[in-house]
Amino acid sequence: MHVVAAVLRDARGRILLARRTAGRDLAGAWEFPGGKVEPGETALQALDRELHEELGIRVLGAEPLVAVPQAYPSKRIVLDVYSVTAFEGTPRGRERQALAWTPPEKLRDYPMPPADRPVVAALTSPARYLISPEPEEPAAWLGKLEKALKGGIRRVQLRARGLPARTLADLAMDARTRCHAAGAELLVNGEPGLAADLGLGLHLRSDQLMALQARPLPAGQLVGASCHDADELAQAERLGLDFAVLGPVRATESHPGATPLGWDRFAALREAVSLPIYALGGMRSADVATARRHGGQGVAGIRAFWPR
Template sequence: MSIQAPHPHPLSAPSPVGSLRQVEVVAGVIRDARGRVLLARRTEGRDLAGLWEFPGGKHEPGESAEDALARELHEELGIEVEIGTALINVPQRYPDKRLRLDVRNIAAWRGHARGREGQALVWVPPQKLPSYSMPPADRPVVAALLQPAHYLVTPPPGEGDEIWLAQLEQALANGVRRVQLRAPGLDATRWRSLVSRAAALCRQAGAEALVSRDADLAAEFGIGLHLPAERLHALSARPLPAGLLLAASCHGIEDLQAAQALGCDFAVLGTLKPTPSHPGVAGMGWKGFATMRESVSLPIYAIGGLNPADIEEARANGAQGIAAIRGLWPTV
């Protein structure tokens, strides 16, 4: 097994983006009866040889994604498959091409999977997928399989701490499993108390908590840290140990590449749509999001005027999911 470098260097193209060839690839998430996921190793003589990937291949002219995936899995593995739901569609820029990796869950399959083209195969328990060295386009696929699709950003608590905590508890009961604790301008003593109680609620619910900006609070309570974009370019080393989550807000390609170089575990990119909290700011839209997504292999949440109904479109443009305040914060 090859151990994946957790935060590879940003990809850059020697040629203008518009001159790069576009490659459409489709891949499948194939599970066995024990829930393990099949990976194939890229053979010698191919680019990125030796790395592990989700099995699949390129479209042929006039071929649908479903037909291409069924054909490729038969040719490569000798199995017949029933194509299931879409998981994520990852746009990724390499030095010589722009790739879109369309990943589907395989609902059922028949036969004995074997490497018919000489490629090594391995069945991997899902939680061990991050330890396999993969091409950049496959890394967001692992995140889509293992990490939450929703990232709640808390609003300020106003005058009622108990109401705010009750709303957080309801959000957790609704299924939120990743939370950024954020309350700009709040008194430090009051905020420390709220972070302590909120972190405890998240732990009880099996959810991940990150605190905005304050590395000392993150370390004190053993939770993650979420950095604003301006902090990314001022830091030369990861401000938390690897065991604690590190995330960042990003507004463009330079921010995303700085987040990846710093060792962030994921990023938030926006604003996608105009929002009341950013009056007069035009959103980047999904096309703009996907173009920026190409530059890194981090899991990235889209933010700005989004709610859970946008998850499908977010995944179709390479997002881990959506981050939101209003779209995920319940009213009590």
């Protein structure tokens, strides 16, 4: 089923949510307004019709945000979401549905259908996830981190498996200072104790992920994980993690023996969970739009985002 939905903003930057009415699937949940694409309609025609029927407005301009494939017990959908850049009229609940204008940072507080969770992430979280190379010399590494932050990176994974514990802690504290100054998020790879001590996010290796029985950090401290298949994604969702990285989508020099997933398989794995998912493996900034068309949060990588 092809479904369209709209991200509508008011003059204060708040985003409109509509509550599903009684008698519908997932009644009482909040969602981005929209509905099914009818035979013979384009997605934008359906968006305009649905918003007129539901809210009494007309769409004057819209841009693609993300298309989320999602499997439900009785159906499979693609939620095709557009950011509405201009509209005519004043939104009102023409079907007696409750409406709420919500600041972006409050969207996660609303119970939503599974397909809407990746939409919230696309609106509120970075589209690029930098995985750092191993730090050979901390001062030079920090200098390159600053360049990456100046280039717009806002989510960083510190991966340093070869450093002594004290050196890693010092580096993480210095990196935290730089990331916080830039408004960026910092996660450490594979070190839950260090993440807890320093108030940082944590990125789990797949073996760590599969060995856990509960989320390793409280809500409010980011936890992501590296995933390669459906079982690992399902475990990440069971634990209530914030996002996953899935790959390799393309063949890479760093993993020459790995069979790439390709975009179709990426989308097929994505639809079984509601997690935000980054595509990994041969990714560049230009691939964000492709990842979004297949339900991804964006792209993750080392070479494309780490300054040379």
